[in-house]
Amino acid sequence: MSANGSVIQVNGLSKVYADGFEALKNVNLDITEGEIFALLGPNGAGKTTLINIICGIVNGSSGSVTIDGHDIVDGFRATRSLIGLVPQELTTETFESVWATVSFSRGLFGKPPDPGHLERVLKSLSLWDKKDNIIMTLSGGMKRRVLIAKALAHEPRILFLDEPTAGVDVELRQDMWAVVRDLRDSGVTIILTTHYIEEAEQIADRIGVINHGEIILVQDKDQLMRELGKKQLILDLDEPLDEFPQQLASYNLKFGAGPKEIIYSYDTQAKHTGITALLSELGSAGIRFHDVRTTQSSLEDIFVNLVKKIQ
Amino acid sequence: MNWFGIGAIYRFEMARMRRTLFQSIVAPVISTSLYFIVFGAAIGSRITEIDGVSYGSFIVPGLIMLSLLTESISNASFGIYFPRFSGTIYEVLSAPVSVVEIVLGYVGAAATKSIIIGGIILITANLFVDISVAHPIWMALFLLLTAVSFSLFGFILGVWADNWEKLAIVPTLIVTPLTFLGGSFYSISMLPEFWQKVTLFNPVVYLISGFRWSFYENADVAVGLSLAMTLAFLLVCLIAVSWIFKTGYRLRT
Numbered sequence: 001m002s003a004n005g006s007v008i009q010v011n012g013l014s015k016v017y018a019d020g021f022e023a024l025k026n027v028n029l030d031i032t033e034g035e036i037f038a039l040l041g042p043n044g045a046g047k048t049t050l051i052n053i054i055c056g057i058v059n060g061s062s063g064s065v066t067i068d069g070h071d072i073v074d075g076f077r078a079t080r081s082l083i084g085l086v087p088q089e090l091t092t093e094t095f096e097s098v099w100a101t102v103s104f105s106r107g108l109f110g111k112p113p114d115p116g117h118l119e120r121v122l123k124s125l126s127l128w129d130k131k132d133n134i135i136m137t138l139s140g141g142m143k144r145r146v147l148i149a150k151a152l153a154h155e156p157r158i159l160f161l162d163e164p165t166a167g168v169d170v171e172l173r174q175d176m177w178a179v180v181r182d183l184r185d186s187g188v189t190i191i192l193t194t195h196y197i198e199e200a201e202q203i204a205d206r207i208g209v210i211n212h213g214e215i216i217l218v219q220d221k222d223q224l225m226r227e228l229g230k231k232q233l234i235l236d237l238d239e240p241l242d243e244f245p246q247q248l249a250s251y252n253l254k255f256g257a258g259p260k261e262i263i264y265s266y267d268t269q270a271k272h273t274g275i276t277a278l279l280s281e282l283g284s285a286g287i288r289f290h291d292v293r294t295t296q297s298s299l300e301d302i303f304v305n306l307v308k309k310i311q
Numbered sequence: 312m313n314w315f316g317i318g319a320i321y322r323f324e325m326a327r328m329r330r331t332l333f334q335s336i337v338a339p340v341i342s343t344s345l346y347f348i349v350f351g352a353a354i355g356s357r358i359t360e361i362d363g364v365s366y367g368s369f370i371v372p373g374l375i376m377l378s379l380l381t382e383s384i385s386n387a388s389f390g391i392y393f394p395r396f397s398g399t400i401y402e403v404l405s406a407p408v409s410v411v412e413i414v415l416g417y418v419g420a421a422a423t424k425s426i427i428i429g430g431i432i433l434i435t436a437n438l439f440v441d442i443s444v445a446h447p448i449w450m451a452l453f454l455l456l457t458a459v460s461f462s463l464f465g466f467i468l469g470v471w472a473d474n475w476e477k478l479a480i481v482p483t484l485i486v487t488p489l490t491f492l493g494g495s496f497y498s499i500s501m502l503p504e505f506w507q508k509v510t511l512f513n514p515v516v517y518l519i520s521g522f523r524w525s526f527y528e529n530a531d532v533a534v535g536l537s538l539a540m541t542l543a544f545l546l547v548c549l550i551a552v553s554w555i556f557k558t559g560y561r562l563r564t
Contacts, residue, residue: 052401055401055404055405056404056405057401057404057405058559059559076407076409077313077407077409078407079407080405080406080407081407083405085401085402085405087398087401089398091397091398091399091401092399093397093399094397095327095330096323096326100323100326103319104319104322104323105319105402106315106319107315107316107318107319107322108315108316108319108320108402108403108406108408109315109316109406109407110313110315110316110406110407110408111315112315150402
């Protein structure tokens with residue numbers, strides 16, 4: 001771990017594929033030990049390329065990555081033995097048993113056999129009763145669990161989860177996130193990518209957004225939600241409104257579902273939200289309403305806005 | 312060294328042979344028997360002896376080499392190509408195993424399998440003809456060097472191939488013809504002088520010649536030259552494999 005608490009440091013990392021496609025452009029990123037970091041980005045943004053370079057699957061074109069103070073090229077033994085990877089694709093063996101494949105993974109990462117640990121991993125993923133099953137006979141969800149078990153077989157300190165819940169049913173997703181939380185509680189650093197942004201919102205400590213190979217934002221999740229999240233006050237009017245009176249122009253009101261619904265967006269961080277003044281002005285203008293509710297933008301809204309802004 | 316890693320790859324590869332044990336053992340036994348029936352009976356009735364060795368016994372080293380070469384190449388090429396094809400190669404590439412360790416695992420397993428098959432053919436052949444091994448240590452050395460060299464070659468092929476057709480094309484169109492034309496079933500001294508010279512460009516001639524010498528002390532080329540050519544082929548394959556991993560060719564691109 002570096003002096004600033006980073007377990008992974010990515011410095012000026014770029015990747016240009018043989019066909020000239022620039023997948024990563026001068027990426028700089030620090031991952032803090034023990035955190036859950038969610039890397040978000042649209043398809044083709046460079047998430048998987050970044051993970052693959054850090055894990056040693058793809059060579060970077062320029063820049064460097066250090067893990068726990070070791071360079072991923074010169075100190076590949078030290079860095080790779082710290083990492084577990086759950087890939088995006090369901091790339092499991094076909095004819096092996098579950099037990100054989102997790103044993104293979106443990107050995108491959110240089111760890112002596114430890115049936116007790118493998119048993120604990122399989123039980124935590126509800127795979128213990130399937131340990132003698134041939135992988136090709138398992139369902140997609142079960143195969144996904146096998147991939148997680150393989151990644152955990154060698155007791156990694158850093159776990160990469162590349163779209164771990166893609167195509168997985170709700171129950172299994174909840175099980176997986178429970179396992180992820182337990183791992184974080186045991187000190188494992190977790191870096192995940194997901195298209196289920198509400199899951200990232202629930203579980204992540206920090207969020208990174210990548211688009212077109214560039215990191216466009218890295219921020220503490222709660223801070224991000226506060227700073228970029230919008231809160232809206234929605235009023236259901238008694239009578240439809242043709243246009244907003246001039247005296248309400250400063251509130252930037254918008255119509256919602258129809259002329260009987262108006263929306264006021266406000267900044268939760270501001271000293272004055274303006275809600276009291278707005279309600280008073282509405283009363284003065286003779287606009288009556290029968291219901292009031294508020295909504296807050298989700299991480300997904302923030303993410304979509306960010307990506308749109310860049311594009 | 313990551314011995315657990317090497318062992319994991321080696322055991323994983325050997326497990327495939329265990330899963331197809333019947334096919335792995337029965338296929339070489341049947342094909343060897345067929346060669347004896349076809350070549351031994353049909354040709355052997357016309358060519359009784361070559362260099363003082365009965366024709367049936369003469370073809371045994373060539374038969375073993377034929378299987379050794381094809382099995383080494385197919386086992387090693389499939390061993391590395393299939394994980395590339397299925398995507399499971401990600402795990403090996405992300406593991407703390409060096410180039411040497413990956414090669415030891417994959418090539419070691421492929422070479423072991425082909426040597427076992429070579430042994431099965433030797434035992435099967437012994438049921439048909441009398442076999443004597445004049446230099447068992449040299450025989451084992453040629454067997455080992457050839458199995459390792461061609462397993463390395465198969466590994467390179469498995470990395471190079473980006474479809475199943477390419478995987479099959481080199482063994483089918485290059486290696487098998489070279490083996491048949493490399494003196495497996497005849498002595499190159501039986502060829503016209505011009506073709507004897509042409510045959511010397513076939514690297515398999517040196518392998519079969521050296522291997523046959525270890526059995527019957529008869530060789531088409533000097534045994535030292537056979538050994539040198541085998542080692543040279545091994546060296547070329549080692550250089551190619553180290554280049555593959557250094558550049559990430561088709562693996563980490």
